[in-house]
Amino acid sequence: MNDSDEGAGRPAPDGPAAPSRRKDARRNKAALLDAAAAAFVVSGVDAPVRDIAARAGVGVGTIYRHFPTRADLIVAVYRHQVDACAEAGPALLADSASPHTALGRWIDQFVDFLATKHGLAAALHSDDAGFDTLHAYFIDRLVPVCAQLLEAAAVAGEIRPDIDAYELMRGVGNLCIGADSDPRYDPRRLVGLLVAGLRRP
Incomplete structure (x- = not known):
């Protein structure tokens, strides 16, 4: 894939779809936090990240991308x-x-x-x-x-x-x-x- 193809067919970051993407990102992050809170109820704040990821239906990497440390997540x-x-x-x-x-x-x-x-x-x-x-x-x-x-x-x-x-x-x-x-x-x-x-x- 060359540089001219990489952005083809996708709206610019601040185009019409940008507010929708931001809203989706906020909703996904809220779902992840709800999943973490539920895991904390069962296992405390030391709940395994893989359990939180499974509850949220995301990969472990997604959690670390949003929250690099456990303290950030807490x-x-x-x-x-x-x-x-x-x-x-x-x-x-x-x-x-x-x-x-x-x-x-x-x-x-x-x-x-x-x-x-x-x-x-x-x-x-x-x-x-x-x-x-x-x-x-x-x-x-x-x-x-x-x-x-x-x-x-x-x-x-x-x-x-x-x-x-x-x-x-x-x-x-x-x-x-x-x-x-x-x-x-x-x-x-x-x-x-x-x-x-x-x-x-």
Whole structure:
């Protein structure tokens, strides 16, 4: 194949098909991150790359092309899950019967995120510099969403108005500690009682 043939029949990088290609690439990367997250639930953050590739239906090389190191993959999965949780808040508020219902459903998703990141907490406390900003990202993305849900429920008269979003999230997080190592403990039940207790008498 000569140089004149190599680009024949294909649109220029910024041609009409470029936005579609970028959208496909984002969708493929999201699917890969979902597969990695699912593998982490089963095997922790040390899940074999070949298992993640098999879940995603791609070759191992594709994962390394996107994420050259395991730390890169862990960071990307964490940020992807935080983003999904953040984006769920406004969607639940729009789709739920009441703001309190939306808050409860969002807290359930938050608990799922906390309870299924096997090994991630230990990784985040390692010496890898790539993890340094993740806690701040978590706070910056999720606290405002929780605050929005709390405010909507308070304005609707469903809950008391003096509940702090960070304080609530910290309490929920504390209820999730150790859940992955004790099959007899389901934090969702206690968190559900906590959310129910936010209601006005």
